[in-house]
Amino acid sequence: MRKPSAPSPLGAEYTPLVSPQLENPHPFYARARREEPVFYSPVLSAWVVTRYEDVSTVLANPGRFSSADSITVGADKLPPEVLQVLGQGLPPLPSLVDNDPPAHTRFRGLVSKAFTGRRVAEKEPLIRALAEALVDGFEREGRADLFARFAHPLPSRVIAGIFGIPLEDIHRFQQWSEDLSAVLAANGSVETLVRCAHGVLDFQRYLVQALDERSAAPREDLLTDVVTGARELDVRPTQAELVGMLTQTLFAGHETTAGLIAGAMELLLRNPEALKALRSDPGLLPGAIEEALRMTSPVTAMFRTTTEEVELGGVRLPKGAHVRIAFASANRDESRFPEPDRFDLRRDGARKHLAFGQGIHFCIGAQLARLEASIAVEVLTRRLPNLRLAPDPKPVLLRSVTIRRLGRLDVEWS
Numbered sequence: 001m002r003k004p005s006a007p008s009p010l011g012a013e014y015t016p017l018v019s020p021q022l023e024n025p026h027p028f029y030a031r032a033r034r035e036e037p038v039f040y041s042p043v044l045s046a047w048v049v050t051r052y053e054d055v056s057t058v059l060a061n062p063g064r065f066s067s068a069d070s071i072t073v074g075a076d077k078l079p080p081e082v083l084q085v086l087g088q089g090l091p092p093l094p095s096l097v098d099n100d101p102p103a104h105t106r107f108r109g110l111v112s113k114a115f116t117g118r119r120v121a122e123k124e125p126l127i128r129a130l131a132e133a134l135v136d137g138f139e140r141e142g143r144a145d146l147f148a149r150f151a152h153p154l155p156s157r158v159i160a161g162i163f164g165i166p167l168e169d170i171h172r173f174q175q176w177s178e179d180l181s182a183v184l185a186a187n188g189s190v191e192t193l194v195r196c197a198h199g200v201l202d203f204q205r206y207l208v209q210a211l212d213e214r215s216a217a218p219r220e221d222l223l224t225d226v227v228t229g230a231r232e233l234d235v236r237p238t239q240a241e242l243v244g245m246l247t248q249t250l251f252a253g254h255e256t257t258a259g260l261i262a263g264a265m266e267l268l269l270r271n272p273e274a275l276k277a278l279r280s281d282p283g284l285l286p287g288a289i290e291e292a293l294r295m296t297s298p299v300t301a302m303f304r305t306t307t308e309e310v311e312l313g314g315v316r317l318p319k320g321a322h323v324r325i326a327f328a329s330a331n332r333d334e335s336r337f338p339e340p341d342r343f344d345l346r347r348d349g350a351r352k353h354l355a356f357g358q359g360i361h362f363c364i365g366a367q368l369a370r371l372e373a374s375i376a377v378e379v380l381t382r383r384l385p386n387l388r389l390a391p392d393p394k395p396v397l398l399r400s401v402t403i404r405r406l407g408r409l410d411v412e413w414s
Contacts (some may be wrong), residue, residue: 393409
């Protein structure tokens with residue numbers, strides 16, 4: 001990729017994985033939207049797009065902004081020891097978020113059946129039962145890490161059930177999700193990442209065996225839908241493609257929803273008037289979830305690659321340029337959302353956020369994520385009286401160029 005001849009002033013200051021931008025990137029993004037809305041980042045070897053209108057333009061033009069390599073940009077940051085372990089598994093082949101039509105359309109069709117409005121609505125009693133059971137486990141303690149005890153396990157159990165993972169395997173399923181998250185974020189010591197890479201391989205083997213089992217004995221689950229649907233395609237996916245697609249579905253259906261639940265609760269606890277209003281009027285819950293999606297942007301950014309020379313935000317980008325579309329910045333663009341840093345349960349047009357993307361890559365699991373987050377917030381605010389942040393909370397965030405979520409959320413109640 002051809003880099004700009006002159007360095008970008010803002011690009012030299014952009015350090016999204018280092019404090020203080022890791023914890024709070026929004027002051028920097030606000031400055032970028034004013035001064036240099038499209039700038040080149042040497043750290044990411046990518047052009048960063050910060051304004052709502054420009055991000056929307058990229059999403060609406062998949063022919064000019066390809067999704068190929070959208071989640072592998074920066075994979076060279078992994079230590080060679082980790083790459084060696086991953087090389088022993090199935091090759092990383094494009095499927096859903098890292099693919100373009102027509103192949104993307106085929107893969108999306110394989111999993112979309114599990115996330116229709118009807119099927120999601122059918123999951124509501126299960127999700128509510130899981131949420132209540134999780135709170136039963138710590139309600140009497142008066143203090144907990146809400147991320148570890150609730151926000152993380154809830155979506156992992158939900159997506160495991162959609163996959164058709166047996167109850168006795170859910171703890172392994174959750175661990176594999178954590179392993180995958182660490183590897184994709186290149187987050188941890190070499191020893192930790194090597195261990196997590198072995199976990200990713202274990203998950204691949206598990207999925208291969210599960211797909212074989214569904215082929216021999218179909219069930220009512222996503223894995224069976226995938227096996228059945230793949231047989232009907234003119235171009236049948238390879239085993240590696242199916243496993244890669246399911247791995248992406250796991251990650252999208254678990255880590256991002258965990259981030260949304262934790263982020264929504266942190267926003268409410270940092271805005272006690274909003275929490276009070278929500279408790280008084282449950283009808284404000286949908287607005288609270290949309291504001292949480294807008295303000296937390298669990299998928300903080302994604303990558304695209306230009307297929308031709310294009311102009312974006314007044315900047316000429318060469319063919320083959322990597323482009324980082326910053327959802328976290330677009331969702332706080334003042335031109336679209338007045339007073340963007342204010343948590344407003346009654347905000348007009350809050351649902352116009354880009355937290356789920358837009359166009360052909362709009363999140364398949366958006367309805368499920370909204371339902372899970374709504375149930376989670378309702379159960380927690382009802383079951384834990386006088387809920388509040390623990391004194392001197394220390395924010396711990398996942399170090400990732402695509403996912404933004406808390407690593408813990410210490411709370412107290414009485």
